[in-house]
Amino acid sequence: MSSGNLSRLLLQKITSSCSRRKLHFVAIRKAPADDISPSASHTIHTSNWRASVKEKLENDNIPGETNSVCIYKVPPNMRWVEKKAYEPSIISIGPYHHGEQRLQVMEDLKWRYFHRLFNPEQQHGVKLEPLMDAMEKLEEKARSCYSDEVRLRPLSPERFAKMMLIDGCFIVELFRELQQKQNWESSFIKRWMLPTLRRDLIMLENQLPLFVICELFKLITSTTTETTPSLQKLALGFFNPLLQRDHLGIQKNQEEVEGKHFLDLFRSTILPTIPADKYPARDKQKHMMRSISELKEVGVKITAAKNDCRPLDISFGKWKLNMVRKLTIPPLYIDDHRATLFRNMLAFEKCHRLCHPDVTTYLFFFDGLINSAKDVALLHYKGVLHHSLGNNREVAKLINNLCKEVVPDMDESYLHMEVNKTNSYFNTWYARTRAEIVHHYLSSWVVGISTICAIFALYLTLIQTASGVASALDRLHDNHFCSYIRDSILLPFSGKPSTSNGPTAGEDESKV
Secondary structure: OOHHHHHHHHHHHHHHHHHHHHHHHHHHHHOOHHHOOHHHHHHHHHHHHHHHHHHHHHHOOOOOOOOOOOEOOOOHHHHHHOHHHOOOOOOOOOOOOOOOHHHOHHHHHHHHHHHHHOOOOOOOOOOHHHHHHHHHHHHHHHHOOEOHHHHOOOOOHHHHHHHHHHHHHHHHHHHHHHHHOOOOOOOOOOOOHHHHHHHHHOOHHHOOOHHHHHHHHHHHHOOOOOOOOOHHHHHHHHHHHHHOOOOHHHOOOHHHOOOOOHHHHHHHOOOOOOOOOOOOOOEOOOOOOOOHHHHHHOOOEEEEOOOOOOOOOOEEEEEOOOOEEEEEEOOEEEOHHHHHHHHHHHHHHHHOOOOOOHHHHHHHHHHHHOOOHHHHHHHHHOOOEEEOOOOHHHHHHHHHHHOOOOOOOHHHEOOHHHHHHHHHHHOOHHHHHHHHHHHHHOOOHHHHHHHHHHHHHHHHHHHHHHHHHHHHHHHHHHOOHHHHHHHHHHHHHHOOOOOOOOOOHHHHHHHO
16 A cells, blocks of 8 residues: 555544544533533533632632721621610611611701701801811721721722711710700700610711711811810710719729720720739639529628729628628619610620620629529619619519620639639538528528527427436436446336335335
8 A cells, every 4th residue: 555545544534533522522512411421520510619719719809807997797696686786776877887778867867967067157167178188088097997898898988988977077066065055955856866876876886986086076176265075075974874874073084095986985984993913814714603692692791882983893802800701793773775785895895806805704794693583682682783674584684695695705804813712712611501501491581480490499398308317317326327228128027127216115214
Protein backbone atom coordinates (compact mmCIF):
# COMPACT_ATOMS: atom_id res chain seq x y z
CA MET A 1 0.00 0.00 0.00
CA SER A 2 1.31 3.34 -1.03
CA SER A 3 2.09 6.01 1.47
CA GLY A 4 -0.67 8.27 0.03
CA ASN A 5 -3.35 5.69 0.61
CA LEU A 6 -2.06 5.03 4.11
CA SER A 7 -2.22 8.70 4.98
CA ARG A 8 -5.74 8.97 3.62
CA LEU A 9 -6.94 6.01 5.71
CA LEU A 10 -5.40 7.40 8.88
CA LEU A 11 -7.02 10.81 8.28
CA GLN A 12 -10.45 9.22 7.80
CA LYS A 13 -10.07 7.20 11.01
CA ILE A 14 -9.08 10.24 13.06
CA THR A 15 -11.96 12.27 11.63
CA SER A 16 -14.52 9.57 12.42
CA SER A 17 -13.16 9.18 15.95
CA CYS A 18 -13.42 12.93 16.60
CA SER A 19 -16.98 12.99 15.27
CA ARG A 20 -18.03 10.18 17.60
CA ARG A 21 -16.54 11.97 20.61
CA LYS A 22 -18.31 15.21 19.67
CA LEU A 23 -21.64 13.45 19.28
CA HIS A 24 -21.14 11.71 22.63
CA PHE A 25 -20.38 15.04 24.36
CA VAL A 26 -23.45 16.72 22.82
CA ALA A 27 -25.59 13.78 23.88
CA ILE A 28 -24.42 14.14 27.44
CA ARG A 29 -25.20 17.87 27.45
CA LYS A 30 -28.64 17.42 25.90
CA ALA A 31 -29.62 14.28 27.73
CA PRO A 32 -31.98 14.61 30.71
CA ALA A 33 -30.62 14.20 34.23
CA ASP A 34 -32.02 10.68 34.55
CA ASP A 35 -30.04 9.50 31.47
CA ILE A 36 -26.67 10.75 32.79
CA SER A 37 -24.61 8.16 34.57
CA PRO A 38 -24.03 8.65 38.34
CA SER A 39 -20.29 9.11 37.88
CA ALA A 40 -20.76 11.84 35.27
CA SER A 41 -23.38 13.63 37.41
CA HIS A 42 -21.06 13.55 40.46
CA THR A 43 -18.26 15.08 38.39
CA ILE A 44 -20.49 17.93 37.15
CA HIS A 45 -21.92 18.77 40.61
CA THR A 46 -18.46 18.64 42.21
CA SER A 47 -17.09 21.17 39.77
CA ASN A 48 -20.18 23.41 40.27
CA TRP A 49 -19.97 23.74 44.09
CA ARG A 50 -16.24 24.20 44.00
CA ALA A 51 -16.61 27.01 41.52
CA SER A 52 -19.41 28.67 43.52
CA VAL A 53 -17.33 28.64 46.72
CA LYS A 54 -14.34 30.18 44.96
CA GLU A 55 -16.52 32.81 43.28
CA LYS A 56 -18.14 33.80 46.58
CA LEU A 57 -14.76 33.97 48.30
CA GLU A 58 -13.41 36.28 45.60
CA ASN A 59 -16.43 38.55 45.18
CA ASP A 60 -17.89 38.91 48.69
CA ASN A 61 -16.86 42.02 50.57
CA ILE A 62 -16.78 40.93 54.23
CA PRO A 63 -16.23 43.91 56.58
CA GLY A 64 -13.37 43.55 59.04
CA GLU A 65 -13.70 43.66 62.81
CA THR A 66 -13.77 47.11 64.39
CA ASN A 67 -13.89 48.47 67.93
CA SER A 68 -15.97 51.48 66.92
CA VAL A 69 -19.29 49.60 66.93
CA CYS A 70 -21.30 50.48 70.05
CA ILE A 71 -24.96 50.53 68.89
CA TYR A 72 -26.16 47.00 68.20
CA LYS A 73 -29.15 45.03 67.07
CA VAL A 74 -30.48 43.00 70.00
CA PRO A 75 -29.69 39.26 69.68
CA PRO A 76 -32.66 37.19 68.44
CA ASN A 77 -32.81 34.94 71.51
CA MET A 78 -33.20 37.96 73.82
CA ARG A 79 -35.70 39.66 71.51
CA TRP A 80 -37.83 36.51 71.52
CA VAL A 81 -38.36 36.74 75.30
CA GLU A 82 -39.81 40.30 75.29
CA LYS A 83 -39.94 41.89 71.83
CA LYS A 84 -41.58 45.15 72.89
CA ALA A 85 -38.72 45.91 75.29
CA TYR A 86 -36.32 46.47 72.37
CA GLU A 87 -38.49 48.12 69.72
CA PRO A 88 -39.69 51.74 70.11
CA SER A 89 -43.38 52.37 70.61
CA ILE A 90 -43.85 55.89 69.24
CA ILE A 91 -40.57 57.41 68.01
CA SER A 92 -37.57 56.32 65.97
CA ILE A 93 -34.05 57.59 66.62
CA GLY A 94 -31.17 56.42 64.45
CA PRO A 95 -31.13 54.14 61.39
CA TYR A 96 -32.39 50.80 62.74
CA HIS A 97 -36.09 51.76 62.83
CA HIS A 98 -35.89 54.76 60.51
CA GLY A 99 -38.81 54.99 58.11
CA GLU A 100 -41.05 52.40 59.77
CA GLN A 101 -44.67 53.18 58.98
CA ARG A 102 -45.96 52.73 62.53
CA LEU A 103 -43.59 55.46 63.77
CA GLN A 104 -44.35 58.13 61.15
CA VAL A 105 -46.75 60.08 63.37
CA MET A 106 -43.90 61.36 65.53
CA GLU A 107 -41.95 62.54 62.49
CA ASP A 108 -44.29 65.54 62.40
CA LEU A 109 -43.39 66.30 66.01
CA LYS A 110 -39.68 66.22 65.13
CA TRP A 111 -40.25 68.74 62.35
CA ARG A 112 -42.17 71.02 64.71
CA TYR A 113 -39.16 71.17 67.02
CA PHE A 114 -36.85 71.58 64.04
CA HIS A 115 -38.88 74.46 62.63
CA ARG A 116 -39.02 76.20 66.02
CA LEU A 117 -35.25 75.85 66.45
CA PHE A 118 -34.38 77.32 63.06
CA ASN A 119 -37.19 79.85 62.85
CA PRO A 120 -35.77 82.83 60.90
CA GLU A 121 -37.99 85.24 62.83
CA GLN A 122 -36.12 84.60 66.07
CA GLN A 123 -33.79 87.40 67.13
CA HIS A 124 -30.91 85.03 68.03
CA GLY A 125 -31.85 82.14 65.78
CA VAL A 126 -29.61 79.16 65.17
CA LYS A 127 -27.87 79.00 61.80
CA LEU A 128 -28.70 75.84 59.90
CA GLU A 129 -25.66 75.66 57.59
CA PRO A 130 -23.01 74.99 60.29
CA LEU A 131 -25.07 72.10 61.65
CA MET A 132 -25.52 70.59 58.21
CA ASP A 133 -21.78 70.86 57.54
CA ALA A 134 -21.01 69.20 60.87
CA MET A 135 -23.32 66.27 60.14
CA GLU A 136 -21.75 65.72 56.73
CA LYS A 137 -18.30 65.57 58.32
CA LEU A 138 -19.45 63.15 61.05
CA GLU A 139 -21.48 60.88 58.75
CA GLU A 140 -18.78 58.27 58.13
CA LYS A 141 -17.66 58.18 61.78
CA ALA A 142 -21.24 57.91 63.03
CA ARG A 143 -22.06 55.16 60.55
CA SER A 144 -19.15 53.09 61.87
CA CYS A 145 -20.84 52.99 65.30
CA TYR A 146 -23.59 50.72 63.99
CA SER A 147 -23.56 47.07 62.97
CA ASP A 148 -22.80 45.76 59.48
CA GLU A 149 -26.26 46.28 58.03
CA VAL A 150 -25.90 50.04 58.54
CA ARG A 151 -22.21 50.23 57.66
CA LEU A 152 -22.93 48.54 54.33
CA ARG A 153 -24.96 51.65 53.41
CA PRO A 154 -28.69 50.89 53.22
CA LEU A 155 -29.03 54.68 53.63
CA SER A 156 -27.15 57.06 51.36
CA PRO A 157 -24.73 59.49 53.03
CA GLU A 158 -27.16 62.35 52.39
CA ARG A 159 -30.11 60.57 53.99
CA PHE A 160 -27.95 59.41 56.90
CA ALA A 161 -26.73 62.97 57.59
CA LYS A 162 -30.30 64.31 57.34
CA MET A 163 -31.53 61.65 59.79
CA MET A 164 -28.82 62.56 62.32
CA LEU A 165 -29.65 66.28 62.02
CA ILE A 166 -33.41 65.89 62.51
CA ASP A 167 -33.20 63.29 65.30
CA GLY A 168 -30.35 65.02 67.13
CA CYS A 169 -31.96 68.46 67.06
CA PHE A 170 -35.20 66.98 68.39
CA ILE A 171 -33.39 65.43 71.36
CA VAL A 172 -31.46 68.62 72.17
CA GLU A 173 -34.57 70.80 71.99
CA LEU A 174 -36.60 68.33 74.06
CA PHE A 175 -34.00 68.33 76.84
CA ARG A 176 -33.69 72.11 76.84
CA GLU A 177 -37.45 72.60 76.92
CA LEU A 178 -37.94 70.22 79.84
CA GLN A 179 -35.20 72.00 81.76
CA GLN A 180 -36.67 75.46 81.19
CA LYS A 181 -40.40 74.82 81.60
CA GLN A 182 -42.18 73.54 84.66
CA ASN A 183 -45.60 73.20 83.02
CA TRP A 184 -46.77 71.51 79.87
CA GLU A 185 -49.28 73.99 78.52
CA SER A 186 -47.14 75.36 75.69
CA SER A 187 -45.17 72.20 74.95
CA PHE A 188 -45.67 69.94 71.96
CA ILE A 189 -45.32 66.95 74.29
CA LYS A 190 -48.46 65.64 75.95
CA ARG A 191 -48.34 64.23 79.45
CA TRP A 192 -48.91 60.66 78.29
CA MET A 193 -45.98 60.91 75.87
CA LEU A 194 -43.21 61.63 78.37
CA PRO A 195 -42.89 58.17 80.06
CA THR A 196 -43.10 56.46 76.67
CA LEU A 197 -40.55 58.84 75.14
CA ARG A 198 -38.21 58.22 78.04
CA ARG A 199 -38.60 54.48 77.54
CA ASP A 200 -38.05 54.68 73.76
CA LEU A 201 -35.02 56.96 73.95
CA ILE A 202 -33.14 54.60 76.31
CA MET A 203 -33.43 51.55 74.02
CA LEU A 204 -30.23 50.15 72.53
CA GLU A 205 -31.53 50.11 68.96
CA ASN A 206 -32.85 53.67 69.28
CA GLN A 207 -29.60 55.54 69.85
CA LEU A 208 -27.42 58.14 68.18
CA PRO A 209 -23.69 58.30 68.97
CA LEU A 210 -23.16 60.70 71.85
CA PHE A 211 -20.51 62.69 69.98
CA VAL A 212 -23.11 63.57 67.32
CA ILE A 213 -25.54 64.98 69.88
CA CYS A 214 -22.69 66.75 71.71
CA GLU A 215 -21.68 68.50 68.48
CA LEU A 216 -25.24 69.61 67.79
CA PHE A 217 -25.66 70.77 71.39
CA LYS A 218 -22.45 72.82 71.20
CA LEU A 219 -23.49 74.53 67.96
CA ILE A 220 -27.05 75.21 69.12
CA THR A 221 -26.14 76.62 72.54
CA SER A 222 -23.26 78.72 71.22
CA THR A 223 -25.73 81.32 69.89
CA THR A 224 -27.45 81.96 73.21
CA THR A 225 -26.25 84.10 76.10
CA GLU A 226 -28.18 82.12 78.72
CA THR A 227 -26.41 79.71 81.04
CA THR A 228 -27.20 76.19 79.90
CA PRO A 229 -26.40 73.02 81.86
CA SER A 230 -24.21 70.44 80.18
CA LEU A 231 -25.70 67.83 77.88
CA GLN A 232 -24.83 65.05 80.36
CA LYS A 233 -26.69 66.84 83.13
CA LEU A 234 -29.75 67.41 80.95
CA ALA A 235 -29.75 63.81 79.74
CA LEU A 236 -29.41 62.33 83.22
CA GLY A 237 -32.13 64.65 84.51
CA PHE A 238 -34.40 63.30 81.77
CA PHE A 239 -33.64 59.61 82.43
CA ASN A 240 -33.24 59.64 86.24
CA PRO A 241 -36.96 58.86 86.91
CA LEU A 242 -36.38 55.44 85.34
CA LEU A 243 -34.66 54.42 88.59
CA GLN A 244 -36.68 56.65 90.92
CA ARG A 245 -33.88 59.20 91.04
CA ASP A 246 -35.79 62.45 91.12
CA HIS A 247 -32.91 64.85 91.54
CA LEU A 248 -29.41 65.13 90.15
CA GLY A 249 -27.70 65.29 93.52
CA ILE A 250 -28.01 61.55 94.04
CA GLN A 251 -24.83 60.78 92.15
CA LYS A 252 -21.67 62.75 92.70
CA ASN A 253 -19.72 64.03 89.71
CA GLN A 254 -22.45 63.04 87.27
CA GLU A 255 -21.14 65.46 84.67
CA GLU A 256 -17.81 63.63 84.60
CA VAL A 257 -19.28 60.31 83.43
CA GLU A 258 -18.85 59.30 79.83
CA GLY A 259 -20.63 57.00 77.44
CA LYS A 260 -20.97 55.94 73.85
CA HIS A 261 -24.66 56.90 73.81
CA PHE A 262 -27.46 57.70 76.28
CA LEU A 263 -27.92 54.08 77.37
CA ASP A 264 -24.21 53.70 78.10
CA LEU A 265 -24.12 57.14 79.77
CA PHE A 266 -26.97 56.26 82.14
CA ARG A 267 -25.46 52.83 82.79
CA SER A 268 -22.20 54.50 83.85
CA THR A 269 -23.98 56.32 86.68
CA ILE A 270 -25.25 53.13 88.33
CA LEU A 271 -22.10 51.00 88.10
CA PRO A 272 -20.79 49.76 91.46
CA THR A 273 -18.20 51.58 93.50
CA ILE A 274 -15.35 49.07 93.84
CA PRO A 275 -13.41 49.52 97.12
CA ALA A 276 -9.69 50.06 96.75
CA ASP A 277 -8.89 47.11 99.04
CA LYS A 278 -11.01 44.68 97.03
CA TYR A 279 -8.65 42.64 94.89
CA PRO A 280 -9.38 41.37 92.38
CA ALA A 281 -12.25 43.73 91.63
CA ARG A 282 -13.91 41.13 89.42
CA ASP A 283 -13.31 37.41 89.59
CA LYS A 284 -14.94 34.00 89.24
CA GLN A 285 -18.20 33.54 91.12
CA LYS A 286 -18.45 29.90 92.13
CA HIS A 287 -22.15 29.73 93.03
CA MET A 288 -25.47 31.37 92.30
CA MET A 289 -27.03 33.54 95.00
CA ARG A 290 -29.26 31.84 97.56
CA SER A 291 -32.89 32.90 97.83
CA ILE A 292 -34.02 35.39 100.45
CA SER A 293 -36.07 32.67 102.19
CA GLU A 294 -33.01 30.45 102.61
CA LEU A 295 -30.90 33.36 103.87
CA LYS A 296 -33.53 34.27 106.43
CA GLU A 297 -33.59 30.71 107.77
CA VAL A 298 -29.82 30.73 108.42
CA GLY A 299 -30.07 34.07 110.22
CA VAL A 300 -28.79 36.52 107.59
CA LYS A 301 -30.18 40.00 108.24
CA ILE A 302 -31.40 41.83 105.13
CA THR A 303 -31.29 45.63 105.21
CA ALA A 304 -31.90 48.38 102.67
CA ALA A 305 -28.93 50.64 101.93
CA LYS A 306 -29.08 54.42 102.14
CA ASN A 307 -30.42 56.37 99.19
CA ASP A 308 -27.13 58.11 98.43
CA CYS A 309 -25.36 54.92 97.27
CA ARG A 310 -25.35 53.51 93.77
CA PRO A 311 -27.97 50.88 92.88
CA LEU A 312 -25.35 48.17 92.33
CA ASP A 313 -23.47 48.73 95.62
CA ILE A 314 -24.24 45.47 97.47
CA SER A 315 -22.31 44.37 100.55
CA PHE A 316 -22.19 41.33 102.86
CA GLY A 317 -20.42 41.27 106.23
CA LYS A 318 -20.51 40.57 109.95
CA TRP A 319 -22.79 42.42 112.35
CA LYS A 320 -23.34 42.67 116.14
CA LEU A 321 -20.11 41.34 117.63
CA ASN A 322 -19.54 39.13 114.56
CA MET A 323 -22.45 36.89 115.61
CA VAL A 324 -24.83 37.82 112.77
CA ARG A 325 -24.29 38.26 109.03
CA LYS A 326 -25.86 41.23 107.26
CA LEU A 327 -26.65 41.66 103.54
CA THR A 328 -27.12 45.29 102.51
CA ILE A 329 -28.92 46.00 99.21
CA PRO A 330 -29.87 49.40 97.74
CA PRO A 331 -33.63 49.78 97.11
CA LEU A 332 -34.86 48.61 93.71
CA TYR A 333 -37.94 50.08 92.04
CA ILE A 334 -39.32 47.79 89.36
CA ASP A 335 -42.09 48.05 86.78
CA ASP A 336 -42.48 47.47 83.05
CA HIS A 337 -40.58 50.62 82.00
CA ARG A 338 -37.69 49.99 84.39
CA ALA A 339 -37.56 46.38 83.20
CA THR A 340 -37.06 47.77 79.69
CA LEU A 341 -34.06 49.76 80.95
CA PHE A 342 -32.45 46.68 82.52
CA ARG A 343 -33.13 44.50 79.47
CA ASN A 344 -31.40 46.98 77.15
CA MET A 345 -28.43 47.40 79.49
CA LEU A 346 -28.15 43.63 79.60
CA ALA A 347 -28.26 43.44 75.78
CA PHE A 348 -25.58 46.15 75.51
CA GLU A 349 -23.23 44.30 77.87
CA LYS A 350 -23.77 41.05 75.98
CA CYS A 351 -22.94 42.69 72.64
CA HIS A 352 -20.21 45.18 73.63
CA ARG A 353 -17.00 43.38 74.51
CA LEU A 354 -15.25 46.50 75.86
CA CYS A 355 -17.36 46.81 79.02
CA HIS A 356 -17.69 44.83 82.24
CA PRO A 357 -20.92 42.79 82.71
CA ASP A 358 -21.81 44.49 86.01
CA VAL A 359 -25.53 44.97 85.29
CA THR A 360 -25.71 41.35 84.13
CA THR A 361 -24.17 40.23 87.43
CA TYR A 362 -26.61 42.44 89.36
CA LEU A 363 -29.66 41.01 87.59
CA PHE A 364 -28.51 37.42 88.13
CA PHE A 365 -28.00 38.30 91.81
CA PHE A 366 -31.68 39.29 92.08
CA ASP A 367 -32.69 36.32 89.93
CA GLY A 368 -31.17 34.00 92.54
CA LEU A 369 -32.47 36.08 95.45
CA ILE A 370 -36.10 35.82 94.25
CA ASN A 371 -37.65 32.42 93.55
CA SER A 372 -41.25 32.97 94.61
CA ALA A 373 -43.85 35.52 95.64
CA LYS A 374 -42.83 34.91 99.26
CA ASP A 375 -39.33 36.18 98.49
CA VAL A 376 -40.78 39.33 96.92
CA ALA A 377 -42.92 39.93 100.02
CA LEU A 378 -39.89 39.56 102.30
CA LEU A 379 -37.80 42.01 100.26
CA HIS A 380 -40.69 44.47 100.14
CA TYR A 381 -41.10 44.24 103.91
CA LYS A 382 -37.38 44.97 104.35
CA GLY A 383 -37.63 48.04 102.10
CA VAL A 384 -35.38 46.56 99.40
CA LEU A 385 -37.91 45.99 96.62
CA HIS A 386 -40.71 48.33 95.51
CA HIS A 387 -43.07 47.72 92.61
CA SER A 388 -46.28 48.95 91.04
CA LEU A 389 -47.44 45.65 89.54
CA GLY A 390 -50.53 43.70 90.44
CA ASN A 391 -49.14 41.13 92.86
CA ASN A 392 -45.92 39.62 94.14
CA ARG A 393 -46.17 36.65 91.79
CA GLU A 394 -46.04 38.98 88.77
CA VAL A 395 -42.95 40.70 90.19
CA ALA A 396 -41.17 37.37 90.72
CA LYS A 397 -42.00 36.33 87.16
CA LEU A 398 -40.80 39.67 85.75
CA ILE A 399 -37.45 39.57 87.55
CA ASN A 400 -36.82 35.92 86.70
CA ASN A 401 -37.58 36.61 83.01
CA LEU A 402 -35.01 39.43 82.83
CA CYS A 403 -32.22 36.84 82.62
CA LYS A 404 -34.06 34.35 80.46
CA GLU A 405 -32.05 33.17 77.43
CA VAL A 406 -28.94 34.83 78.92
CA VAL A 407 -25.82 33.04 80.16
CA PRO A 408 -24.25 34.58 83.29
CA ASP A 409 -20.68 35.89 83.16
CA MET A 410 -19.48 33.92 86.18
CA ASP A 411 -15.79 34.58 85.46
CA GLU A 412 -16.09 38.38 85.70
CA SER A 413 -18.42 39.04 88.62
CA TYR A 414 -18.01 42.14 90.76
CA LEU A 415 -20.07 40.35 93.46
CA HIS A 416 -17.79 37.31 93.63
CA MET A 417 -16.72 38.01 97.22
CA GLU A 418 -20.22 38.76 98.51
CA VAL A 419 -21.84 35.71 96.90
CA ASN A 420 -19.01 33.33 97.80
CA LYS A 421 -18.97 34.56 101.43
CA THR A 422 -22.74 34.13 101.64
CA ASN A 423 -22.54 30.55 100.41
CA SER A 424 -19.61 29.77 102.73
CA TYR A 425 -21.59 30.98 105.72
CA PHE A 426 -24.67 29.10 104.52
CA ASN A 427 -22.70 25.82 104.57
CA THR A 428 -21.43 26.19 108.16
CA TRP A 429 -22.71 23.79 110.84
CA TYR A 430 -24.34 26.59 112.84
CA ALA A 431 -26.18 28.02 109.84
CA ARG A 432 -27.46 24.65 108.59
CA THR A 433 -28.58 23.59 112.08
CA ARG A 434 -30.38 26.87 112.58
CA ALA A 435 -31.98 26.51 109.15
CA GLU A 436 -33.25 23.01 109.99
CA ILE A 437 -34.81 24.23 113.24
CA VAL A 438 -36.40 27.27 111.65
CA HIS A 439 -37.64 25.37 108.61
CA HIS A 440 -39.28 22.50 110.53
CA TYR A 441 -40.29 24.07 113.85
CA LEU A 442 -40.56 27.85 113.34
CA SER A 443 -41.74 28.21 109.77
CA SER A 444 -44.89 30.15 110.81
CA TRP A 445 -46.44 31.58 113.96
CA VAL A 446 -48.82 28.62 114.27
CA VAL A 447 -45.99 26.10 114.03
CA GLY A 448 -43.91 28.24 116.38
CA ILE A 449 -46.62 28.34 119.08
CA SER A 450 -47.11 24.58 118.75
CA THR A 451 -43.37 24.04 119.14
CA ILE A 452 -43.23 26.26 122.25
CA CYS A 453 -46.19 24.47 123.82
CA ALA A 454 -44.57 21.09 123.16
CA ILE A 455 -41.32 22.29 124.73
CA PHE A 456 -43.23 23.58 127.78
CA ALA A 457 -45.07 20.26 128.17
CA LEU A 458 -41.76 18.42 127.92
CA TYR A 459 -40.36 20.73 130.59
CA LEU A 460 -43.24 19.90 132.98
CA THR A 461 -42.76 16.20 132.30
CA LEU A 462 -39.09 16.46 133.19
CA ILE A 463 -39.94 18.24 136.46
CA GLN A 464 -42.42 15.50 137.38
CA THR A 465 -39.88 12.80 136.56
CA ALA A 466 -37.19 14.54 138.58
CA SER A 467 -39.54 14.76 141.58
CA GLY A 468 -40.29 11.04 141.38
CA VAL A 469 -36.60 10.20 141.21
CA ALA A 470 -35.85 12.46 144.19
CA SER A 471 -38.52 10.71 146.34
CA ALA A 472 -37.04 7.32 145.54
CA LEU A 473 -33.48 8.25 146.48
CA ASP A 474 -34.15 7.65 150.23
CA ARG A 475 -34.90 3.97 149.62
CA LEU A 476 -31.70 3.55 147.64
CA HIS A 477 -29.69 4.42 150.76
CA ASP A 478 -30.74 1.12 152.54
CA ASN A 479 -30.53 -1.24 149.62
CA HIS A 480 -28.20 -1.45 146.66
CA PHE A 481 -29.63 -0.55 143.29
CA CYS A 482 -28.67 -3.95 141.88
CA SER A 483 -30.94 -5.69 144.41
CA TYR A 484 -33.93 -3.94 142.87
CA ILE A 485 -32.90 -5.16 139.44
CA ARG A 486 -32.57 -8.73 140.79
CA ASP A 487 -36.00 -8.58 142.47
CA SER A 488 -37.64 -7.37 139.25
CA ILE A 489 -36.26 -10.45 137.49
CA LEU A 490 -36.91 -13.09 140.24
CA LEU A 491 -40.26 -11.77 141.52
CA PRO A 492 -42.40 -13.87 139.11
CA PHE A 493 -40.67 -17.04 140.36
CA SER A 494 -40.12 -16.42 144.10
CA GLY A 495 -43.39 -14.63 144.82
CA LYS A 496 -41.80 -12.13 147.21
CA PRO A 497 -38.94 -9.63 147.02
CA SER A 498 -35.69 -10.23 148.84
CA THR A 499 -35.43 -6.59 149.91
CA SER A 500 -37.80 -4.71 152.14
CA ASN A 501 -39.41 -1.71 150.51
CA GLY A 502 -40.59 -0.21 153.77
CA PRO A 503 -40.66 -0.67 157.53
CA THR A 504 -42.12 -3.92 158.90
CA ALA A 505 -45.07 -4.20 161.27
CA GLY A 506 -42.80 -5.03 164.25
CA GLU A 507 -40.71 -1.94 163.51
CA ASP A 508 -43.85 0.21 163.47
CA GLU A 509 -44.99 -1.19 166.85
CA SER A 510 -41.57 -0.69 168.45
CA LYS A 511 -41.51 2.91 167.22
CA VAL A 512 -44.87 3.42 168.80
